[in-house]
Amino acid sequence: MNSDDPLSLTSKTSLGAYYESHHVIGKRLGQSFEEGQRGPLLKRWIGTGRRVLDLGGRDGQLTRHFVDGNHVTIGDIDAGAMRLAREALGVDTVEVNLNEALPFADASFDVIVMGEVLEHLPYPHLTLEQVRRVLAPGGQYLGSLPLAYHWKDRWDVFRGKKLWMARDPTHLQFMRYSDLRKLLSTYFEVVEIVPLKGGKKAVRWPDQFARVVAFHARKAAG
Template identity: 40%
Template structure:
């Protein structure tokens, strides 16, 4: 059985609307501030690299995604190394090899979110950062958790530092937490 089969059909080929682009711009600037420079960053579900382009300069960024077409676009963004791999099992990296991980607008599609958070925890160095975002996703057919559920999953492995809920006009929640 393919665990990736439960993903929303066409997730990577959906056209971004104005509010999605606005959220990416806002989160890109915010994540750049949170992540800084000289880090080794794993972008989980990087899609086409549109968000990672904001924090790629001055960092070593590896963008991980399942969709080959999207990864081809991500590979064109300076500073991003694109790697094709599913998020449904062990990540193809050794323990404690990243200073930060990004999980932006991907977790809400994953039936195995607890697994990917455990894997992010494993590959992060001590006190490493996990930053990301989830949309106001009550309308999504594959929504698997509430914000409260999501905060609980984060709190099981990370110390939550910032949780910015429902940005006006963008409808997304950004978070920053640290490996405990």
């Protein structure tokens, strides 16, 4: 078995065990992709006094930027990572499979965060229907994800290389900027989508040059 395959560390085949091994092999605990940009941005967007659900929050490395002044719950399928989050941050944690109905009542949260999660979902529409259900009217849906098919990806393919995202076996969605905007608009009002990687060209021509973006959307108030 390929040593990069998360299942090479375990004989278990549950999704939770798969991701627990994936996080260990990929050294994803104790660090967060583009944290220096995403953390302060999420903190500013969220503010304080909010009921926040961080879906896919793992060990709370990104969560720690917005935990102060808020009541935060981490929902993840990696029980080991969530234990670390509880110990470090004192947050609530709930084991969640994002391919199923979320185990929360309607309108339970003011803010739902999904940082670097959408690209891992086999059925994003199913998940976003659930996100909208448990989000309070007027609530915020925030997150980030890497994009695909920008010019760097196209150049890599031209040279016979894989798309960068395809090198991670847990990446299932390969979205362009326009794909993300369309998906979000199906369920929410899009407030803004901010390029985090790709330079000035990404701001002017996001569909061609944006490589990583953060998004801010809102559920209708009525």
